[in-house]
Amino acid sequence: MALLKSLKARKSDLSKPENQLAFLNNGIFKEGKLPLFKDKIAETGNFPLKPRKLEILQLNLGYMCNQVCSHCHVDAGPDRKEIMSRETMLQCLDVIRHTKAHTLDLTGGAPEMNPNFRWFVEEASKAGIKDFIVRSNLTIILANKKYHDLPEFFKKYNVHVASSLPFYKREKTDKQRGKGVFNKSIKVLQMLNEVGYAQEGSGLKLDLVYNPAGAFLPANQGGLERDFKKALKEDFNIEFNSLFAITNLPISRFLEYLIASENYEDYMYALVDAYNPAAVQNVMCTNTISVSWDGWLYDCDFNQMLELKVNSKVKHISEYNETLLNNRQIRISQHCYGCTAGAGSSCQGTLD
Amino acid sequence: MSKTYYNSEDLRKFGEITEWSEELGNKFFDYYGKVFEEGALSAREKSLIALAVSHVVKCPYCIDAYTKDGLQRGITKEEMMEAIHAGAAIESGATLVHGVQMMNKYKKLSM
Numbered sequence A: 001m002a003l004l005k006s007l008k009a010r011k012s013d014l015s016k017p018e019n020q021l022a023f024l025n026n027g028i029f030k031e032g033k034l035p036l037f038k039d040k041i042a043e044t045g046n047f048p049l050k051p052r053k054l055e056i057l058q059l060n061l062g063y064m065c066n067q068v069c070s071h072c073h074v075d076a077g078p079d080r081k082e083i084m085s086r087e088t089m090l091q092c093l094d095v096i097r098h099t100k101a102h103t104l105d106l107t108g109g110a111p112e113m114n115p116n117f118r119w120f121v122e123e124a125s126k127a128g129i130k131d132f133i134v135r136s137n138l139t140i141i142l143a144n145k146k147y148h149d150l151p152e153f154f155k156k157y158n159v160h161v162a163s164s165l166p167f168y169k170r171e172k173t174d175k176q177r178g179k180g181v182f183n184k185s186i187k188v189l190q191m192l193n194e195v196g197y198a199q200e201g202s203g204l205k206l207d208l209v210y211n212p213a214g215a216f217l218p219a220n221q222g223g224l225e226r227d228f229k230k231a232l233k234e235d236f237n238i239e240f241n242s243l244f245a246i247t248n249l250p251i252s253r254f255l256e257y258l259i260a261s262e263n264y265e266d267y268m269y270a271l272v273d274a275y276n277p278a279a280v281q282n283v284m285c286t287n288t289i290s291v292s293w294d295g296w297l298y299d300c301d302f303n304q305m306l307e308l309k310v311n312s313k314v315k316h317i318s319e320y321n322e323t324l325l326n327n328r329q330i331r332i333s334q335h336c337y338g339c340t341a342g343a344g345s346s347c348q349g350t351l352d
Numbered sequence B: 001m002s003k004t005y006y007n008s009e010d011l012r013k014f015g016e017i018t019e020w021s022e023e024l025g026n027k028f029f030d031y032y033g034k035v036f037e038e039g040a041l042s043a044r045e046k047s048l049i050a051l052a053v054s055h056v057v058k059c060p061y062c063i064d065a066y067t068k069d070g071l072q073r074g075i076t077k078e079e080m081m082e083a084i085h086a087g088a089a090i091e092s093g094a095t096l097v098h099g100v101q102m103m104n105k106y107k108k109l110s111m
Helices: A017-025 A037-042 A086-098 A117-125 A150-156 A170-177 A181-194 A221-236 A252-260 A264-273 A301-305 A334-339 B008-020 B022-035 B043-056 B060-072 B077-109
Strands: A056-060 A103-107 A131-136 A160-164 A206-210 A243-245 A288-291
Touching: A017 A252, A017 A334, A037 A334, A056 A086, A056 A301, A086 A117, A103 A117, A117 A131, A150 A181, A160 A181, A170 A181, A181 A206, A181 A221, A206 A221, A221 A243, A252 A264, A264 A334, A288 A301, A301 A334, B008 B022, B008 B060, B043 B060, B043 B077, B060 B077
Parallel strands: A056 A103, A056 A288, A103 A131, A131 A160, A160 A206, A206 A243
Antiparallel strands: none
């Protein structure tokens, strides 16, 4: 079920990254019932894990969000005040102008809630990045009048919209994300379609992000995409481009849920059972740099939430150096099994 | 030893049956894996059949496994429950159709 407050606001022990990491390193892993991620990837010569070519620069514009989803790995919510400042944005823009990455990926929280969001999108769009993604929870667009024109704004800057929709039926979506979220999401998807998103010839991309509403792994991405397309078209006349299936990683609020529902051990067994050595070489941390709201650099968004800063001389956007960063070793822990299960997972979905 | 006949953690050990009979175990798991691939029936349809049969043969391990499999595939709880009713209807039908045998015997023995 959806929650009302973040772990941080509830002063939960799990709001502290060190407590999450201690939990992930103890129990079944310390007892040797399951192998440490480090030892697992060493079996196929992938330890230490190193980056490949940088392709994606992912910026977290802040942890503030209009929703408090029960699975959120960011622990985002209306009570989170961490927001990227204009000063940090200027430092990011400098990097965006010089990076070799072809994709810029803005995330949050709800990135649209950052007061400098529109200015930043306008500036960043001038840098000639090939694929400019904004991760939207959709409902933000109906949350306040000032956001209602966002579909037109996204269209103007040819933003690629990646939006969360846990399921094509109301019950599961609302359980995970809060009452009323499904109806609002459907309405906003229709608004995006109306301005041209996912319409043939428009060039405007609208992707959906699916993550399981519970303690189970996502099934085959292609099959789910087929089911979503059929149901959304038949029931709501909605079209979208691709569906990304993302595995929930056992951190933050999803970890809290796993522990409280006594699903933690079974879930970790499921992740380790589904370990796919072929997925290791393509996990997102090998082609992504994640930047936090305050400018620190991480191997991925999940490491950002665990406050595992990059293992490099360069740790902050103000001292960004792509060559030095590409020589780093990627920091790992047991949560990484979430990205190597089955066909693999990342913010970009299955790693085909 | 476990104090109950069924222990949910034993499901994780299913693969270990191969250790005591490697050839037969491997043949079974190869066959099992093949059966549930996409075919003339979709993997989704087969998952629902497996869930219904799991109830008919009253296998708690299978019920756990195919409820989770159904959730992963986006099968709804209404679809799952209908599948179980299909299994239950056949099972109760199989009992009731024997009523004809009872009727036949009754008639034969009665004057």
